[in-house]
Amino acid sequence: xxxxxxxxxxxxxxxxxxxxxxxxxxxxxxxxxxxxxxxxxxxxxxxxxxxxxxxxxxxxxxxxxxxxxxxxxxxxxxxxxxxxxxxxxxxxxxxxxxxxxxxxxxxxxxxxxxxxxxxxx
Numbered sequence: 001x002x003x004x005x006x007x008x009x010x011x012x013x014x015x016x017x018x019x020x021x022x023x024x025x026x027x028x029x030x031x032x033x034x035x036x037x038x039x040x041x042x043x044x045x046x047x048x049x050x051x052x053x054x055x056x057x058x059x060x061x062x063x064x065x066x067x068x069x070x071x072x073x074x075x076x077x078x079x080x081x082x083x084x085x086x087x088x089x090x091x092x093x094x095x096x097x098x099x100x101x102x103x104x105x106x107x108x109x110x111x112x113x114x115x116x117x118x119x120x121x
Contacts, residue, residue, distance in 0.1 A: 042068065045105055047098055047114040048090075059098055059117075061091040079104055 005011075048060040064072055066089070073091045077084045080101070083094040093101075098117025105112050 041065075042110050044111040044113060047101055047112060047116065049096065049098055049115040049117065056094075057096045059093045059096055059101065061093075061101065062089065064091060076101070076104070 042064065045064060046062045048062065050058050050060065052058060061072075061076075069086055069089075069091060073084050073086060076091070076093070080093060080095075080097050082097060085092050096117065098115055102112045102116050
């Protein structure tokens with residue numbers, strides 16, 4: 001409200017157009033905040049299971065948006081206590097973690113397809 005501004009006359013005298021209100025800087029969201037927002041939109045992932053070089057096993061997660069892959073991988077490494085890497089759009093975990101991943105994703109409201117690792121009943 002310019003008429004309520006005690007500095008309006010000062011601005012006009014100085015030849016400055018302004019409201020006298022301080023400029024509020026626009027804060028850009030951090031990469032983590034952007035990743036969290038993208039993760040909130042994650043609806044479904046696909047799990048895979050593969051044996052490599054004899055008895056070594058890896059579990060893969062695909063259909064994760066590229067902007068969230070890195071942060072999701074870091075978060076899941078802590079949850080699972082396992083090593084992981086990004087390979088051609090896949091998040092690849094060392095070991096068989098299908099059951100834990102299914103449980104974690106479903107607790108986050110994300111639908112899981114693929115090899116679920118359910119034990120036969």
